[in-house]
Amino acid sequence: MHVFEGLEQKIQFMVLDVSKQVDDTLKILITPEEDAIEKVTARDDYIDNFKSVIENSCFSRLGSHIHLDKKGIDFIRAANVISNNLERISDFCVNIANQTRYLSRKNFLDQYEYRPFFRQVLEALDIVVRALFHRDLSLALRICRAEFVLDKLYKHNFDKIIEQLQAGREAHSLITTLFIFRYLERMGDALLNIGEAVIFSVVGEKLKINQYQALRESLDTLGFKLPLRDMDFESIWGTRSGCRIGKVSNEGASSARGVIFKEGKLKKILQERASIELWEEIFPGLTPKVFGFQEGPDNASILLEFLTGCTFQEVLFNDDKEILENAFFLIQETAAMIWQKTLKPGPRPSTFSAQLLSRVDDVFVVHPDLNAPDIRICDLALPSTSEIFERLREIEQELKVPFTVFIHGDYNINNIIYNQKEQRVYYIDVHRSKDDDYLQDLSVFLVSNFRVPIFESSVRDNLNDANRRFLHFGRQFAREHGDPTFEARLAFGLTRSFITSTRFELNPDFAHNMFSRGMYLAEKIIAHQGKPWESFVVPKEILRYNYF
Amino acid sequence: MSDEKFRHESLQDKESIGKYLNALSDGFLNGKLRFSWKDKQLLLEPQSLIKFDLETKKKDGEVKMILRFRWEEPSEGSMFIDGPLVIETKE
Known part of the structure; x- marks a missing residue:
């Protein structure tokens, strides 16, 4: 992958700088100092530049004479999405740093648990480069999971702030604190985008994290023991019917078999499964066999036999x-x-x-x-x-x-x-x-x-x-x-x-x-x-x- | 009303087309062809001569028949308008 060598280094540097940015923001929350706020603001310009450089690098590779296969193009797309979202995290750091100026007293935040947010963000940032360049889907999932944890942390602090607001004191500082937590929560959204971009670069399909998990679990139950990166995932019909339909096949293995993966609204997928059961009684073999089924709160996915013809x-x-x-x-x-x-x-x-x-x-x-x-x-x-x-x-x-x-x-x-x-x-x-x-x-x-x-x-x-x-x-x-x-x-x-x-x-x-x-x-x-x-x-x- | 336009397009058959042709025929006889839709209305009052074109074509099994009626609306500028002729002079 020598065409991407320079790119790897650039992303590595960018991640390091964004991590420093997050670290310094944490320090500001512990002790708000004007110098530290200015340092974060200044570093943000530098990170913006990084984003532009990576963007240029991505687009010039797409336009260059070096032949890129689909995998190569997918990788470049993912790298671009990642640098965009890293830059957003840095922006949120600046927003947080600026908010501290509106707190009525320096130690106002001491009563809140903001450190766990930073731990989550820093841990996720730490594995971005490895996940992307080693095409490691379990690391990608860990990055995505940070969003889930950050949402929970946000909810906890949000409830506390609302309660305090109802008491009617220090409204100004409370609102400021709420903003700070909101920016931390949005860092989670950016991390989710980063994790999904890594999944995209490996799987070659725009799978949302829940779709990816459903596909992986379905393949596990089916006995596909290969890591997903060896599978070929080919989107077939897009999303007109409200379901995501794709064909997964294992081209490398001798006993190649295809399955159809469908992901969509729970009700629709449940209906599909129930109908297939009824058809099986009326006219066995008329409809595809069901190989796997995963159910979530709103969505579900089904893995069906791929019918040739x-x-x-x-x-x-x-x-x-x-x-x-x-x-x-x-x-x-x-x-x-x-x-x-x-x-x-x-x-x-x-x-x-x-x-x-x-x-x-x-x-x-x-x-x-x-x-x-x-x-x-x-x-x-x-x-x-x-x-x-x-x-x-x-x-x-x-x-x-x-x-x-x-x-x-x-x-x-x-x-x-x-x-x-x-x-x-x-x-x-x-x-x-x-x-x-x-x-x-x-x-x-x-x-x-x-x-x-x-x-x-x-x-x-x-x-x-x-x-x-x-x-x-x-x-x-x-x-x-x-x-x-x-x-x-x-x-x-x-x-x-x-x-x-x-x-x-x-x-x-x-x-x-x-x-x-x-x-x-x-x-x-x-x-x-x-x-x-x-x-x-x-x-x-x-x-x-x-x-x- | 100078640029008013009315258009209707539908699929008909040899029985159902009759009601459209009859409605137009009656309209010509009464001297008033009224077309209305939503809150708009277009009233045509053919009074003078009507130029009538009928054209029909058959090509590769597709048949086309065009009926075209053209006439002029009486206007101030028309030389056939009734009334006295007034000639103004410059002071």
């Missing part, structure tokens, strides 16, 4: 007709099998309008122009978008779902994995699975094909064709199982999905295209009211993309 969306992008045909056949067969096996009679209300209403505000945040007011064209009065949605909600109460099946709940083409070799499909992301209207899955599937933002005719033809055939499949299932209001509920389901899908689509023309399809179906539904719902028909062209 490709999503149905990827199959549609590929122009291999034989594979497409095969994948489509397997998807239909699997759906038909599940629907038949889990079918439960009994009417229940249809809920597409409620789903639409709960998400439509997000649509209008992204596309405010789609929220049309009521208008009048000569004698023709057209209701506003919100009036139309309200009418839909009323009308939908007339419709009943004749039977339920166990649905995927988010049956879009990215959540279906096809494996050609094993001749099977898998379902992923099943946290919304439950007994419900099969039209929920059907309409989400159809619109997930439509909303793919690719307009090349070869792909578009595949998407159009998939929709035509899946609609045919759905209609056939409805006929065979006696579902007379299928078409009307399909119109509701498509309206809901066309409209809510626009919140993820920033291309205004395409968003408009989908929105107007939803509104067209909505108007058709409203115009049909009063006639028997059995006679309603969804025009199949609504699922065919047009180039205007």
